Amino acid sequence: MPVPRPLDRRHFLQAATGLGGVAMLSSWGGPAGAAQSPNERPVFATIGLRNQGWTITNKSTKFADFAAFADVDANVLGATNAKLEKKTGKKADGYEDYRKVLDRDDIDAVMIAAPDHWHTKISVEAMLAGKDVYCEKPLTLTIDEGKLIEKIVKQTGRVFQVGTMQRTENNQRFLKAIALIRDGRIGVIRKVTCGINGATGSPVIPAVDVPEGLNWDSWLGPAPKVDYRALPEMRKGYGGGVPRYTNCHYAWRNWYEYSGGQMNDWGAHHVDIATWALGAADTGPNKITPVSYSLPVDYENGYSTVENQYNTPTKFEIHANMPGDIPMVITSEGDNGILFDGTKGRFFVNRGKLAGKPVEDLESNPLPEGAVEDVYGGPVSENHTANFIAAMGTRDQPISDVWSHNRMLETCHLANIAIRLGRELKWDPTQREIVDDEQANSFLSRESRKGYEINM
Template sequence: MSQNKRLSSRRSFFKQTVSAAGAAATGGGLVPYFLTASRAQAATASSDRPLIACIGNGGQGNHNMGLAMNYADVVAVCDVDSGRAAAAKQASGGKADVYDDYRKVLDRKDVQAVSIGTPDHWHTKIAIEAMKSGKDVYCEKPLTLTIDEGKKICQVVKETGAVFQVGTQQRSDFDRLFLRAVAIIQSGRLGKVSKVSCAINSAESSPQLPVVAPPKELNWERWLGQAPLVDYRWQGGKDAEGADIPYKSRGHYEFRWWYEYSGGKMTDWGAHHVDVACWALGLDQTGPNSVRVELCEHPVPFEKGYPTRDDMYNTATAFRVVNTFDDAGVELTIRHDTDNGVLFEGDKGRLFVSRGKLAGKPVEELADNPLPEDALRKAFKGSEPVSHMQNFFDCVRSRKEPQSDVFSHHRSLSNCHLANIALRLNRDLKWDPVKEAMIGDNEAQSFVAREQRKGYEITV
């Protein structure tokens, strides 16, 4: 399949998916939701459907737009890929204005909230500027590219009072299996938990990818954002015998397999499962004291933490990293080589949870000894559990903290960032969770933040 045909096919799928989700949206005309009053005053206009803009119109971005259309009116879409932006406009019902520069979206005073579905390396800059412009934010996971970016987002949320929901949907969705697991653990049914394993599967590798011209509809320089300016790489189509060549690229979707833009499986799935582990065990307001590398495999050679070639995927393909929380007496292992899900081990039993399974002795015992009636509400910050997107818009109106807040996500995701730093350097680390700094390792500390390309700096 050619590159253009593949992109067209994927856009058609996204359009159909979002159109189906949007069909469930409630009716009503577009009512201006101006931010001339305070956030809280604006949110009390309960009869209004808030106006939202969707920045980043790829697969997950458009999926989130479809969900948002159940609670809000989409008035703007924005992407550096004009084809994706056009497809998103159609999926929104054709009413949304189209932009290629997110700053023009943030200039609009009628937009109350933004949904951010860009590649990971763009999340922080857009989110911070959105909050400073008076918008509430729903942003996909993993929220940040570095630990330092997480600290910056937390600072701006405190300063602006923005409602900010991170897209770790396992806290709310997937038949509430993870919510039920957390309620079981927090009710003491496992006793003292000393070990938790987050299995997130192995990551992709690639052959050597050739340099090709970027698609004409893609502004490649702007897509790169804070990352270094490099050539666009892509492989696909047919081989000499007519068989399909698997699509590989340095760009859409495949960005997650490049450390320049993401963190591989460690942050892609780790952002979900490590979040659940830290949430359940009350570790989402602190951090580990040490990081131990037990297994590390990268698809390309590394030197001083950096890949030595730029024509292949470079994030870790096989890994086992153990983060130790001294005060809590817990070892958190992130690994690729067991069944995808989270395994908790306590002195009263074990519990395994995934997107399709909740199992273990404490689960079996629920038949004779059910959880207290308010157990799920307690785990859901005292509110009746609802879907992740509904929770966001409920909080936009109430000004309460959403289920997946930036502060807990920053702390949970820092485990993944630290694991990646250890993997890139292939050595153990010592971490001060209070100062959020490396202990006695200046080289490792240099990876806590990154230099940003001129013109794309992140400021607070």
């Protein structure tokens, strides 16, 4: 195991407030051969820099120093390093190949914001290289990838934080929602509805020349070799500066080859909170029923029949039968957020509000002191990175651990499989396999492209 490197007491307490109490004074696991400076902050690197990659880096400079960046797009790499220099006065070493980051002895932890199809390979190799890992959600492209990550976390003892920041941030709205449920404010839960937005399909997207500076083969990585595709119209707002219709930057979320559409993207947030609230974080559903759905292209045997258009669902209503036969509805209709229905009332929560009579009643009947902290497992961290660094100190797993995340994400993965095959699935949450359906079980894993297998 890597040799622990002590973190300066003052910096550690400032960075890690919110988890572990007195236990925060214990040393944290830095890499073997790392410097022993008592005033040094943890040294991070970010792999995959566009959009969320910079977002998590930017929020983390308060707690850690960034020594290295890696991205297969030289334009993104350069732009992100310029942002870092403007904010901190220092640039990070930049690499196209993430493995050069993992080879460095001075890197304590990596933050991964590459597209979903890269998450497992980079995460596993980072842990085997002695790094703690913060990886964006959704963590995996398949259910079996989640099992592998769990195995390597256990094998290496590394700390692993998944980027489901709703567990820590958003003014504690989601923590308060769970506290309301645990305090019996809506009685027994009868139904949970997760609104996660629909999506749109795309026109036919032609194959075009790869943009200068982008290593397309490396971007594809474990995914099948295909042409780069894009239309001239540019995307605006968040994720802007790239083609609106493409199979690369930002829009990769609309392709099953690289992601799971809205089901995995927003589902990884709201299904996570709903599963946590139901007390099902160590199990999951026993049945997934695709009540209705719309796919933007034709499918055959669970696969798109075309390769030049988005292929993830645009609309859907999925029913997951959760423990205690509580229905969880995952829908593209209605408001984005979670509606909890109980025998004594109902309330709604999302990133902007926590609303309903049980919430209004808090004015005259507040939650017991410490109720939110009890949900979180201690004082709530300043942000998700602070919680991660605190866990690096205690060597405990952080608030968004891989086990609860994978159990939740299995619901989303199964929903996508049910949609792709057009049928109900029975799930064995103990064996973690689909019951009596060989074809459906074939979707629990995927084969990596030759040359991009996970290096074990």
